[in-house]
Amino acid sequence: MPEKKPLARSQPTNNLSRKFKVWVHHQQQAIDFSLKRLWFNPISAWITLIAIALALSLPTSMHVLVKNLQSLTHNNQSVPTISLFLKPKVTEQQANDLAELVKSQPEVLSTIVVTRDQALQDFKKIAGLADTLKTLGENPLPNIVVITPKMSDLGVTDADLQDFTKRLKTYKEVEDVQIDIEWIQRLRAILQIAERIVAVVAALLATTVLLVVGNTIRLDIENRKDEIRVTRLIGATNRYIRRPFLYGGLWLGLFGGFLSLLVVNIALLFLVDPVNKLSMLYGSDFNLGGIDLTTTLEVLAISASLGLIGAWLAVNRYLWESEIIND
Amino acid sequence: MTTKTIIEFRQVHKRYPTGQLALYNVNLTIRAGEMLFITGNSGAGKSTLLKLIALLENPSKGDVLIDGTPLSYLQARQIPNYRRRIGFIFQDPHLLYDRNVFDNVAMPLLISGMPPTDINRRVNAALDKVGLGKKTKSYPLMLSAGERQRVGIARAVVNRPTMILADEPTGNLDPELAQDIMHTFAQFNDIGVTVLIASHDHGLVERMQKRIIVLQRVEL
Numbered sequence: 001m002p003e004k005k006p007l008a009r010s011q012p013t014n015n016l017s018r019k020f021k022v023w024v025h026h027q028q029q030a031i032d033f034s035l036k037r038l039w040f041n042p043i044s045a046w047i048t049l050i051a052i053a054l055a056l057s058l059p060t061s062m063h064v065l066v067k068n069l070q071s072l073t074h075n076n077q078s079v080p081t082i083s084l085f086l087k088p089k090v091t092e093q094q095a096n097d098l099a100e101l102v103k104s105q106p107e108v109l110s111t112i113v114v115t116r117d118q119a120l121q122d123f124k125k126i127a128g129l130a131d132t133l134k135t136l137g138e139n140p141l142p143n144i145v146v147i148t149p150k151m152s153d154l155g156v157t158d159a160d161l162q163d164f165t166k167r168l169k170t171y172k173e174v175e176d177v178q179i180d181i182e183w184i185q186r187l188r189a190i191l192q193i194a195e196r197i198v199a200v201v202a203a204l205l206a207t208t209v210l211l212v213v214g215n216t217i218r219l220d221i222e223n224r225k226d227e228i229r230v231t232r233l234i235g236a237t238n239r240y241i242r243r244p245f246l247y248g249g250l251w252l253g254l255f256g257g258f259l260s261l262l263v264v265n266i267a268l269l270f271l272v273d274p275v276n277k278l279s280m281l282y283g284s285d286f287n288l289g290g291i292d293l294t295t296t297l298e299v300l301a302i303s304a305s306l307g308l309i310g311a312w313l314a315v316n317r318y319l320w321e322s323e324i325i326n327d
Numbered sequence: 328m329t330t331k332t333i334i335e336f337r338q339v340h341k342r343y344p345t346g347q348l349a350l351y352n353v354n355l356t357i358r359a360g361e362m363l364f365i366t367g368n369s370g371a372g373k374s375t376l377l378k379l380i381a382l383l384e385n386p387s388k389g390d391v392l393i394d395g396t397p398l399s400y401l402q403a404r405q406i407p408n409y410r411r412r413i414g415f416i417f418q419d420p421h422l423l424y425d426r427n428v429f430d431n432v433a434m435p436l437l438i439s440g441m442p443p444t445d446i447n448r449r450v451n452a453a454l455d456k457v458g459l460g461k462k463t464k465s466y467p468l469m470l471s472a473g474e475r476q477r478v479g480i481a482r483a484v485v486n487r488p489t490m491i492l493a494d495e496p497t498g499n500l501d502p503e504l505a506q507d508i509m510h511t512f513a514q515f516n517d518i519g520v521t522v523l524i525a526s527h528d529h530g531l532v533e534r535m536q537k538r539i540i541v542l543q544r545v546e547l
Contacts, residue, residue, distance in 0.1 A: 022440030029437055230421045233383070234435045234482070235411035237404070 026243065034247035037220070038255075045252075048216045052209050052256025052303065057263040059202035060291070060299055064264065066194050068289050069187065084145040084168060085176040095143040098173050107149055107164060114144040142175065206306055209256070213249050213310030220248060221318050238319050245315045246308060253307020257300045264291060332395070333359040333490070333521050334380060339389035341375050349375040353389070355540065357523065359489075362516040364532045365525045367542035373525035376542070377492045380523070381415050382406055411439060414488035418495035420479025422467040428454065428478050429463040435486040453485040454478075457511060473504040480508065484515060491515060493524045497531065505531055 038045045084102075086095055092115050099111040119141040124130045149164070161179065168177050221228070228241055272288050279286040291299075334357040341350040349372040357363055365373050378384040379391050382398055390397040393409075401409055422431050429450055436446045454460050457477040467475055476496060483491060491512065497505035509524075509531060516522045526532055532539055 021442065025437075025440045025442060226421070227423050230423065231434060231438060232407070233381070233410065233415055233421075234438060234486070235407045235409075236438045237407040240407075240438055 026240065030243040030247050034244045034251060037244070037248060038251055044216065044219075048212060048252055049256045049259055051212050052252060052307075053259035053263055055205040055208045055212070056257060056260035056299065056303055057267075059198055059205055060260055060295075061264045061267055062194075062198045062201060063295070064268065064289070064291055066191055066198055067295075069194075070191055071289060072184075072187065072286060081180045082147040082149060082165070082168070083178045083180070084147065084171075084174050085178065086143045086145065086173050087175045088142055090143055090173045092143060094173055095145060098171060099145045101171075102145065102147060102168070109148045109150045111148070112146045114146060116141045116143050119144065206302070209253070209303065209306045210310040210313070213252050213307045214314040216252060217245050217249050217311045217314040218318070221245065221314065242312075242315045242319065246311050249307040249309075249311020249314075250304055251307070253310070254300060254304040256307065257303030260303070261291060261296060261299055331359045332356050333361075333393065334523075335392040335395075336376075336379075337390045337392065339379065339386045339391060341372065341379065341384065342387045350379075350386075350542075353542075357521065359521055360516070360519050362513065362522040362535075362537045363524070364535065364537055364539045365523065365542060366527060366529060366532055366539055368544055369527060371542040371544045373527075373542055374494050377415075377494050377523060377525055380490070381410060381413050381492055411435065411486055412489050414480075414483030414486070414491045416476075416479050416483045416491065416493040416496045418498040420475050420482075422475060422478055422482075424467050427464050427466050428459060428470070431467065431478055432481045432485050435482060439486065449485055450481075453481040456484070456514075457481045472499050473501075473508075476500060476508065477511075480511060484520075489521060491520055491522045493522070495525060495527070497526065497528060502531070506534075509535055 084098070086098070090098075092113075095113050095115070099113045102108055103111045116139050120133065120139050123133060123141070147168075165177050165179060168174060231241060268288065268290050275286075275288040334355070336353045336355040339350055339353040340348075342348045353372075353376065355376075365376060367373055375384060379386055379398075380393075382401070385399070390399060392398070398409075423434075432450045432453055433446050436449055441449070451460065451463070454463060457480050459474060459477055459481065462470065462474065467478065470478065476499070480493075480496070483493075493512065496512075497508055500508065505528065512522050512524060513535065524532075
């Protein structure tokens with residue numbers, strides 16, 4: 001005779017290590033099962049993965065792009081400079097003297113003189129310009145004094161800047177003053193907008209990923225309705241039924257994230273050469289930055305969570321609908 | 328034979344949402360370790376009675392008590408645990424066709440999180456008991472109807488349930504096989520398992536010489 005047992009057979013709750021073992025067995029089963037499902041349904045799995053990868057690669061690549069442009073405004077290499085274009089009659093000696101004079105001012109960190117000959121040589125290096133310069137005969141370039149200001153002493157407002165510019169203009173050798181700071185400020189403003197756009201696009205495409213995963217899992221549930229019925233009948237908890245689907249969503253998100261990183265990295269490889277060429281033309285040692293470790297981990301974490309959430313929504317909706325089964 | 332009551336129906340009515348009245352005022356007491364047949368014409372409510380015990384349906388009125396406790400007291404999250412006490416066998420065994428015999432039978436044990444070595448032992452023992460010890464690697468589609476039914480039985484008993492509920496378990500089988508399966512049930516009953524079998528096969532039921540409950544179709 002079976003001994004008297006409580007209505008619901010009590011689980012071995014008194015033994016924590018046994019409970020933990022059960023938990024581990026359940027996780028192993030679910031991981032094993034969900035990976036097998038992916039492996040044995042390669043077509044649907046790949047379609048979903050590619051959809052996720054494409055949806056994620058757009059915001060990721062935009063993010064990388066914006067970050068790169070931001071590095072232009074942050075890096076030491078591109079501390080804003082002020083160029084004094086000198087009048088054509090000013091000699092090299094006079095230019096050097098002026099540079100010394102300007103340097104003695106408190107707002108100035110350093111000055112460099114770019115002579116017209118040097119400038120011409122630089123221009124000749126640039127493809128296409130050499131021939132154009134030849135047709136001009138005489139060197140049309142002026143001597144230039146390039147000033148690197150001390151941002152701390154100069155102040156940050158436009159008014160401060162304009163003050164300083166006005167003073168520079170008063171030197172009789174100076175023809176024109178050009179400030180590189182302006183474009184940096186504009187770029188910063190543009191990048192702020194770009195960041196917002198990236199955020200919006202990311203949110204939209206994250207929703208897409210959520211829906212794609214949710215729908216894939218929903219179809220998977222649809223295909224396995226019989227199995228869910230049977231497992232329920234033999235005592236499966238909702239948690240047990242849910243688990244393999246959640247892992248399924250997690251894998252889709254995670255592998256989709258991997259794939260999107262691959263796509264973005266390949267796209268960046270295509271860009272490295274032309275970007276380096278361009279930055280060389282601007283005399284910058286700017287290098288196109290790839291996806292760093294933090295971003296990589298962020299993308300993976302976000303995509304995995306999206307997969308998990310998408311699966312969660314799909315499974316819970318089903319479980320909620322089918323609380324009572326009618327055979 | 329113990330006199331302890333395991334299952335009790337108290338004035339149980341069941342009306343389906345379609346308006347069909349399946350059970351009308353059923354009062355029934357089943358002792359632990361009893362083997363019992365439920366017969367009656369189709370539509371008399373045999374399946375419904377079993378489903379009420381397994382909580383696949385809820386009564387419209389009245390109570391089903393297990394070990395003296397009404398099932399309506401069970402909370403939703405306790406139901407899975409309660410169902411693990413029951414081995415349910417259908418006329419169609421509801422096997423999973425993408426898994427082999429072993430994996431089908433192992434399912435209840437996987438659900439309860441048993442370690443793989445124990446699962447191996449238990450599943451093989453259950454399959455031996457129903458005479459399918461050599462077919463563990465076969466897939467359900469490769470088996471005959473009788474063999475599939477026996478896989479269903481192995482799956483129902485592998486978790487050592489205290490109750491076996493069988494709904495027309497021999498409906499699809501030839502008489503000899505049906506007799507065989509009934510004897511398998513009797514063997515489980517011998518080791519103390521309470522067995523409830525719904526069947527319309529009067530001849531077979533009579534031969535088993537157990538208590539018989541006859542349900543009559545409700546005419547209202």
